[in-house]
Structure formats: structure tokens, C-alpha cells
Amino acid sequence: xAAPAVVHxxxxxxxxxASSFPKSxxxxxxxxxxxxxxxxxxxxxxxxxxxxxxxxxxxxxGVVDAVQNxxxxxxxxxxxYFYGKDPTFCxxxxxxxxxxxxxxxxxxxxxxxxKLMRExxxxxxxxxxxxxxxxxxxxxxxxxxxxxxxDIKGLKFRCNPFAGRVLEPFGVVxxxxxxxxxxxxxxxxxxxxxxxxxxxDDLKLGFNKVAPNYYYPGWWEGGPQLDFxxxxxxxxxxxxxYKSMIEAAAAQSHIEMQxxxxxxxxxxxxxxxxxxTKLKPFPADVMTAAFKSAEQIYADLSAKNPSWKKxxxxxxxxxxxxxxxxxxxxxTFDRFMQSQKL
Amino acid sequence: xAAPAVVHxxxxxxxxxASSFPKSxxxxxxxxxxxxxxxxxxxxxxxxxxxxxxxxxxxxxGVVDAVQNxxxxxxxxxxxYFYGKDPTFCxxxxxxxxxxxxxxxxxxxxxxxxKLMRExxxxxxxxxxxxxxxxxxxxxxxxxxxxxxxDIKGLKFRCNPFAGRVLEPFGVVxxxxxxxxxxxxxxxxxxxxxxxxxxxDDLKLGFNKVAPNYYYPGWWEGGPQLDFxxxxxxxxxxxxxYKSMIEAAAAQSHIEMQxxxxxxxxxxxxxxxxxxTKLKPFPADVMTAAFKSAEQIYADLSAKNPSWKKxxxxxxxxxxxxxxxxxxxxxTFDRFMQSQKL
Numbered sequence: 001x002a003a004p005a006v007v008h009x010x011x012x013x014x015x016x017x018a019s020s021f022p023k024s025x026x027x028x029x030x031x032x033x034x035x036x037x038x039x040x041x042x043x044x045x046x047x048x049x050x051x052x053x054x055x056x057x058x059x060x061x062g063v064v065d066a067v068q069n070x071x072x073x074x075x076x077x078x079x080x081y082f083y084g085k086d087p088t089f090c091x092x093x094x095x096x097x098x099x100x101x102x103x104x105x106x107x108x109x110x111x112x113x114x115k116l117m118r119e120x121x122x123x124x125x126x127x128x129x130x131x132x133x134x135x136x137x138x139x140x141x142x143x144x145x146x147x148x149x150x151d152i153k154g155l156k157f158r159c160n161p162f163a164g165r166v167l168e169p170f171g172v173v174x175x176x177x178x179x180x181x182x183x184x185x186x187x188x189x190x191x192x193x194x195x196x197x198x199x200x201d202d203l204k205l206g207f208n209k210v211a212p213n214y215y216y217p218g219w220w221e222g223g224p225q226l227d228f229x230x231x232x233x234x235x236x237x238x239x240x241x242y243k244s245m246i247e248a249a250a251a252q253s254h255i256e257m258q259x260x261x262x263x264x265x266x267x268x269x270x271x272x273x274x275x276x277t278k279l280k281p282f283p284a285d286v287m288t289a290a291f292k293s294a295e296q297i298y299a300d301l302s303a304k305n306p307s308w309k310k311x312x313x314x315x316x317x318x319x320x321x322x323x324x325x326x327x328x329x330x331x332t333f334d335r336f337m338q339s340q341k342l
Numbered sequence: 343x344a345a346p347a348v349v350h351x352x353x354x355x356x357x358x359x360a361s362s363f364p365k366s367x368x369x370x371x372x373x374x375x376x377x378x379x380x381x382x383x384x385x386x387x388x389x390x391x392x393x394x395x396x397x398x399x400x401x402x403x404g405v406v407d408a409v410q411n412x413x414x415x416x417x418x419x420x421x422x423y424f425y426g427k428d429p430t431f432c433x434x435x436x437x438x439x440x441x442x443x444x445x446x447x448x449x450x451x452x453x454x455x456x457k458l459m460r461e462x463x464x465x466x467x468x469x470x471x472x473x474x475x476x477x478x479x480x481x482x483x484x485x486x487x488x489x490x491x492x493d494i495k496g497l498k499f500r501c502n503p504f505a506g507r508v509l510e511p512f513g514v515v516x517x518x519x520x521x522x523x524x525x526x527x528x529x530x531x532x533x534x535x536x537x538x539x540x541x542x543d544d545l546k547l548g549f550n551k552v553a554p555n556y557y558y559p560g561w562w563e564g565g566p567q568l569d570f571x572x573x574x575x576x577x578x579x580x581x582x583x584y585k586s587m588i589e590a591a592a593a594q595s596h597i598e599m600q601x602x603x604x605x606x607x608x609x610x611x612x613x614x615x616x617x618x619t620k621l622k623p624f625p626a627d628v629m630t631a632a633f634k635s636a637e638q639i640y641a642d643l644s645a646k647n648p649s650w651k652k653x654x655x656x657x658x659x660x661x662x663x664x665x666x667x668x669x670x671x672x673x674t675f676d677r678f679m680q681s682q683k684l
Contacts, residue, residue: 038590043583097678105601106605107605109597109598109602110604135672198671216675219675241383241385243383248384248593251590252593255596255597256451256452258448259447259450259451260448262452262667263449267663269667281674287678325608328558328611328621330478330559331680333559333560333564334478334673336561338665340633342658342662
């Protein structure tokens with residue numbers, strides 16, 4: 001005969017999720033909504049997660065503290081926002097000249113990435129799950145053309161803090177501004193340049209109207225991964241069925257967020273170029289100088305930060321192996337396709 | 343007060359899954375096992391799916407018939423195996439010079455791919471979910487070097503049937519052989535060349551011992567997607583919670599299979615090269631001739647197969663847009679990383 005159904009101890013569980021993002025970023029904020037919807041559906045309505053935009057419960061950058069202190073059960077965030085607490089957070093998201101989106105997923109799901117990051121996040125009472133990727137971001141909007149590394153001296157650049165640190169030796173003055181303040185600052189010339197995400201999100205904020213030069217690639221985030229950060233006691237209190245639902249809902253959110261960016265960026269790029277935006281690659285000497293600067297920072301961090309060192313050693317080895325493999329069949333296929341009239 | 347828990351009508355449901363793959367392909371066969379494990383966990387053991395290797399219940403290429411006739415509830419397969427029933431199946435998996443892995447996921451999850459393929463699969467009583475991707479495959483193992491398109495005349499090539507059709511105008515004699523029969527045929531010279539998957543799977547079959555030249559890219563499968571094919575009546579009989587679990591378990595399987603290939607191919611490639619395998623790109627004239635031949639076949643199919651035409655029009659437009667976008671930030675970032683000493 002059939003086995004008896006397993007008893008579910010946790011009827012009508014409720015969690016609060018704090019997102020680091022505003023509702024206007026439908027791709028990213030929408031990923032947390034998809035996650036909550038999935039958990040609700042799979043549990044037959046028994047496990048409800050309410051999703052709160054940045055600032056509703058805690059500020060955008062307060063989500064790690066909130067999960068650590070169990071103010072909220074779960075957060076959806078970009079771990080590199082917590083560079084100031086420890087740069088090791090960035091290895092679970094993106095570091096300059098790091099892994100691309102597929103490589104990051106490979107490191108997480110089949111390499112040592114998830115295991116190593118969980119060891120690190122345990123200090124913050126966090127159990128994490130990958131929760132989306134934007135793909136390689138753009139390098140940002142520049143009022144003036146950058147012809148060589150000399151042109152970035154004195155440049156006030158609103159950027160990712162790790163990118164700012166890499167560029168400081170060359171005279172960049174990194175700026176920190178919330179998304180909503182970038183447009184007026186760029187319009188007035190209070191800042192010279194700003195990077196945000198990519199065509200789909202950037203078009204909404206209208207940066208093309210106040211800065212004509214759109215540079216690529218965003219080498220400081222070649223495949224930034226978002227995460228769900230769960231308070232460890234909230235996690236441990238879950239029954240196995242709920243744990244498995246969380247894992248699967250996060251995985252579905254992970255793949256769907258990348259799909260949304262990949263599907264929506266091309267029409268946005270077309271619209272930007274149609275309205276006069278000039279697409280430009282960073283000059284070779286900027287790329288090379290930044291790469292060397294980044295590698296020096298990684299060596300320095302490894303010498304003084306044991307958490308960084310432990311994760312970085314595995315990450316760097318994986319990065320080297322991945323780039324050898326990807327340059328054969330993947331890159332050759334893509335390059336051929338990109339050079340055809342389709 | 344708390345809402346009452348939803349009543350689950352379907353306790354102790356059992357499904358049988360027919361895989362098109364042998365147990366020895368741990369990455370692919372293991373993806374169906376992961377899927378079944380997830381559904382079992384999430385349902386608290388109430389929904390059990392038994393996973394059967396190719397040949398156990400039905401032959402590898404009998405799984406569409408088996409799902410269509412409800413002999414099994416679900417299959418895990420590569421839809422392009424059913425090229426002979428209708429080439430439209432291939433658009434849900436891979437066609438020569440088609441979408442890469444990320445682009446295929448984008449088309450499925452955020453483009454029109456899933457909707458269009460479901461319309462087509464409905465004729466076979468199938469409801470499908472993406473269920474893995476290998477990434478761009480290798481072009482295969484060749485006993486002799488291919489220096490130009492002239493060298494493929496008369497070549498007995500064990501390959502994907504769509505690739506065979508593309509290459510027939512240039513004198514290739516396509517061969518059809520099960521995986522286990524390739525090694526002896528290649529060793530004896532009964533065939534001149536064979537393609538299978540990529541380093542991780544190919545190394546297991548030992549092709550490097552009998553053919554020294556390993557070509558790339560496998561332009562006939564730049565991002566082949568596997569699918570779960572579910573009998574439509576079995577699907578419709580599910581309660582909403584079970585439906586949602588199936589969708590999430592498939593999504594997790596989808597991302598994890600790609601991660602396994604990406605993480606495991608690099609060490610296998612290293613081992614192959616260390617044992618004497620020569621990695622070679624297909625000559626430019628082979629790529630160009632094959633591309634033109636493929637595009638002509640797509641035009642011919644569009645003229646006479648309305649199912650193909652409807653899906654192809656959307657697929658081709660998406661392919662064009664994706665390749666414009668990917669050549670900027672993604673390709674430039676990857677190319678830079680691949681050219682560094684890491």
C-alpha cells in the first residue's frame with residue numbers, strides 16, 4: 001500500500017524579505033517577487049514571504065545587519081555592497097576581472113564556491129543561495145571621451161567601490177551616489193561619469209540624455225551574482241520540504257533573472273544607439289593598467305585577510321581554468337555568430 | 343488568525359521518467375535524478391518520480407512516442423533527436439549556427455521560446471520544461487587533419503543528423519551510430535570522424551586514443567537544451583503546488599547541468615591535451631560554407647513547413663538581436679580575460 005503522507009510541522013509560516021533594490025528595477029526586484037511567489041505556490045499557500053523594497057523595513061545597505069540580527073528572515077541583495085565590511089563579500093558577487101555569469105554559476109553549483117562562501121557568511125549568521133545575475137555590465141556613461149589612461153586623471157566617477165579602488169592609482173576620484181541622484185549630478189557636471197548596470201536599466205534612468213559616451217566592458221562586474229541571504233536560525237528551523245523549496249525557488253529566480261537581462265538588453269541598446277549614444281570600448285591601456293592594479297590589490301588582500309585568501313585561492317584557480325576552456329569552442333562559436341549578417 | 347492549510351488532493355503520486363541517456367553520462371542522466379530528488383523532497387515524499395535509463399522502459403529515441411501515448415508520464419531528452427519526426431523539434435534544442443546556452447535560456451524564459459515550443463509540442467501531447475544545457479559542444483574527433491572544405495569530401499562522419507544534412511552538399515557521408523559503437527568504428531577506420539559532446543564526456547569514451555585531431559566549435563550545437571517532456575493529461579491532473587514544484591525542479595536541474603559541464607570540462611580538456619590531443623579550429627571556409635548551407639536549409643524549411651516557419655521567424659529575430667548585444671560587453675570582457683596570464 002501507499003506510504004502515509006509526511007506530516008508538515010510548519011503550517012502557515014511567514015517570512016519578511018528585505019530587498020536592496022527599488023521596485024522600479026523590475027528585473028532585479030521582480031526576481032525576489034518571483035522567488036516569494038514560487039515558495040507560496042509550492043507550499044500550497046502555507047509558506048508566505050512578503051517582499052519589501054529598499055527602505056521599507058531597512059535601508060538598501062542595511063540588509064546584512066538585518067539578517068544577522070534576525071530583524072528580517074531573508075534578504076535579496078548584491079553581496080559586493082558589503083565591500084566595506086569585508087572585501088570577501090565581493091567574491092560571492094563580482095570582483096574586477098572576475099568570473100563571467102556562467103563561470104560564476106559553475107563555481108557556485110559544481111565548484112567550491114557555495115561551500116566556501118557559506119563558511120564565510122556563517123560569521124554573519126547567513127546561509128546563502130545564488131539569486132540572479134545581470135551578466136557582464138556596461139562600463140558606464142562618460143561626458144567626455146576617454147582616449148587613454150591619462151584621460152581618467154581627476155575624473156569624478158560614480159562607480160562600484162572596488163572599481164574605484166582599482167582606478168585610484170591613476171587619479172580617478174570615486175563617487176558614491178544613490179541611483180536617483182546620478183542623473184542630476186551628471187547633468188550639472190558635478191560628476192564626470194557614472195556606471196549603473198546595462199542598457200535595460202540605464203535607459204530608464206535616462207543617462208543617455210546627459211552623457212553621450214557609453215563604454216564597455218564593465219570589467220569590475222563581468223558576471224555579478226545576487227544572493228538570497230537567510231538568517232541561519234530561520235533556515236535551521238525549516239523542515240526538509242521547505243528547505244528544498246527555498247533552494248529550488250532560488251535556482252529558478254537565478255536563471256530567470258539572467259534570462260530577463262539577456263532578453264531585454266538588446267532592444268534597449270538599439271534604442272540608445274538610435275537616440276545618439278556612442279558605444280566605445282575602453283582603451284587597451286585602461287584595461288591593462290586596471291588589470292594589473294586589481295591583481296596587486298588581490299595579492300595585498302591575500303597577505304592580510306585570511307578570509308579573502310582562503311576563498312580567493314580557489315576562485316583564482318577556477319578563473320584560470322575556465323578562461324582556458326571558454327576560449328576554444330564557446331568563444332569561437334560566439335565570435336563567428338557575432339560576425340555574420342543575421 | 344492564520345488561514346487554514348490548503349488540502350493536498352494528490353498524496354503519494356508516482357511517475358515514471360524515461361531518460362534518453364545511459365547512466366554512464368553522469369552529468370546528463372544525473373540531471374534527471376536531481377529533478378526527481380527535488381520533487382520528492384519538496385513534496386515531503388508524497389510525489390515520487392522513478393528515473394529509468396535509456397532502454398529500461400523504452401528505447402532512447404522512443405521517449406516522445408512513450409510520452410505521447412502516456413506509456414510514461416515524463417521523459418528527459420534532447421529534442422533534436424526527433425529531427426526525423428519534424429525539424430521543428432530542433433528549435434527547442436539546437437540548430438546549426440543557433441543560439442548559445444544563455445541566449446537559449448533567455449529565449450525560453452523571457453522571450454517567446456517556451457510559448458512557441460509548447461504550441462508545437464501540443465501536437466504530441468507534450469508540455470515541456472527546459473531541463474539542462476551542455477553549452478557549446480566540440481566539433482569532434484577526426485583521424486586526419488581538415489585543412490579546407492575540400493578535405494571533407496567523402497568523409498564518413500558520425501554526427502548530429504542536422505549537421506550531416508548541412509554538410510552533405512560538400513560530400514560528407516553522415517553516419518548514425520550509438521555512443522558505444524563509435525570507438526571501435528573510429529579505431530578500425532570504418533568511420534573517419536565522430537562528434538559526441540565535449541571534453542568531459544568524450545574523455546570517458548576514449549576517442550583521444552583513436553583520433554588525434556579535436557576540432558572546434560561544434561557549430562551545429564552552440565547551446566543545446568535538454569527538456570523534460572510531460573504527458574499533457576498527467577500535467578493537467580496535477581494540483582497547482584505540484585505543478586509549481588515541477589517547474590522549479592526543472593529550473594534547478596537546468597542551471598545545475600550547465601554548471602556541471604562548465605566546471606568539469608576544463609580539467610578534462612587539460613588531460614586530453616596532456617595525452618597528445620591536438621586542438622584545432624575548423625578552417626574558415628568550412629565555417630562559411632556550412633553557415634550558408636544551413637541558412638539555405640532554413641529558408642527551404644520555412645517555405646514548406648508551417649510549424650518550422652512560425653517558430654523559426656521568432657528564433658531568427660531573437661538570434662540576430664542577441665548577437666548584436668553579446669558582441670559588445672560580454673565578448674569584449676571574455677576576450678580580455680582569455681588573453682591574460684591568470
